[in-house]
Amino acid sequence: MKVGRWLRGGLGACCLLAAGLALAGDDAAFETMRAADLRLARIAWRLNVGNAALCHMQEPGTGLVLHALGAYQGGDRERVRVAFDFTTAIGVEGVIPDSPADRAGLRPDDSIASIAGVPFDAALPTAGAPTTRVLRQVADGLAARPATGPIQFVVQRRGTSRAVTVDAIPSCRARLELLLDKRFDASSSPGLIQIGYGFLDSYDDTFVAAVVAHELAHLVLGHHAELTRTKGGRRAAAVRRTEIEADRLSVYLLANAGYDPVDAARFWRRYGPEHGCTLLCGPGHPAWSDRAAALGKEAAAIPPDAARPLRPAYFAGRLRPIN
Numbered sequence: 001m002k003v004g005r006w007l008r009g010g011l012g013a014c015c016l017l018a019a020g021l022a023l024a025g026d027d028a029a030f031e032t033m034r035a036a037d038l039r040l041a042r043i044a045w046r047l048n049v050g051n052a053a054l055c056h057m058q059e060p061g062t063g064l065v066l067h068a069l070g071a072y073q074g075g076d077r078e079r080v081r082v083a084f085d086f087t088t089a090i091g092v093e094g095v096i097p098d099s100p101a102d103r104a105g106l107r108p109d110d111s112i113a114s115i116a117g118v119p120f121d122a123a124l125p126t127a128g129a130p131t132t133r134v135l136r137q138v139a140d141g142l143a144a145r146p147a148t149g150p151i152q153f154v155v156q157r158r159g160t161s162r163a164v165t166v167d168a169i170p171s172c173r174a175r176l177e178l179l180l181d182k183r184f185d186a187s188s189s190p191g192l193i194q195i196g197y198g199f200l201d202s203y204d205d206t207f208v209a210a211v212v213a214h215e216l217a218h219l220v221l222g223h224h225a226e227l228t229r230t231k232g233g234r235r236a237a238a239v240r241r242t243e244i245e246a247d248r249l250s251v252y253l254l255a256n257a258g259y260d261p262v263d264a265a266r267f268w269r270r271y272g273p274e275h276g277c278t279l280l281c282g283p284g285h286p287a288w289s290d291r292a293a294a295l296g297k298e299a300a301a302i303p304p305d306a307a308r309p310l311r312p313a314y315f316a317g318r319l320r321p322i323n
Contacts, residue, residue: 050257052170061171063099070125188215217246265296
C-alpha cells in the first residue's frame, strides 16, 4: 500500500483522467496516452464490476473514460483542445467496449455539457496551473448516486447537442490513477489505486490485473483504517498480515473478473527474479518467492465450477482483522 508519486488522476471503473502531463512531440503522443488510459480502464472495469458484490462501497459504473482540458499543462491546452475536440471543459477520452456508456451511444471525443442535470462551465480554460478539481467533482457526484439506474448525460458532438441516458451498473468505488513514469509503483489509499506505467510497459494485461487486484483487495478488506490505528512496533507485523490477506483475496477478485486466478502467482514468479524486492516489497512484506507459493496454493483451492462471485470462507470478516 506504499504511496507513489501522483501524475494522473482516475475515476475508478468509470473513468481515468489526464492530469498535469506535459506532452511533447506530435499528436501521436495524445493517442499513446489515450491507449494507455483505456488499457488500464478496461482492466479496472473488469475487476470493479466483477467484484461489486464484495465491495461495501459501490458507485454507478458507466464505462466512461473522462478527462478535462484544465488538467493538462497550459502550454498544451490548445493542441489538446483540437486533438480531443473539446467544446466544454470535460470530454470523453474513451469508452469501455460493451459498457453501459457504449450501449447508450457515447463516443470518444464527445464533450460533456451536464451529468444528471448538473451543468458544467462552458468556458474552456486557457490559462492557469493544471487542476483536476472539476473531474473530482464529477467523480464525487457520480459516487453519490445509486449504484444502478439511469443517468442522463447531455453531450456535444461535432456541433450538435444530444441527451443520452446511461443505465449504470454496480461497480466498486475505486478510482484508478496512472503514474506516468516507468517505475514499478503500486499503492492504494481509501477509494484510490495508483499503478505505475512501468507495469503497463513491461507486462501483459493479466499481470497488470494481478497488481490491480492486490490493491483492490486492500480496499475491500478495509486495511487502511486498520493500519491507521496500528502504531509502534506492531505496525510491521500488521503490514505483513494485511499484505498476506490482500494476496489471498486478490486470487478470488481475479477469478470473479474472468481472469485466471493462477496469474497472481505467475506474476510474482516473473516479477521477483526480474526486480527482486525493490518497490513492491518493504518492511513487513513477504518475500516474492513466498508470495508466489502462497498465491499458487490459494488459486489451486478454488473449485473450477464454483459460482461467481466467489467469496472465500473468511470473507464475512472483511472489515475485521483476519487471523
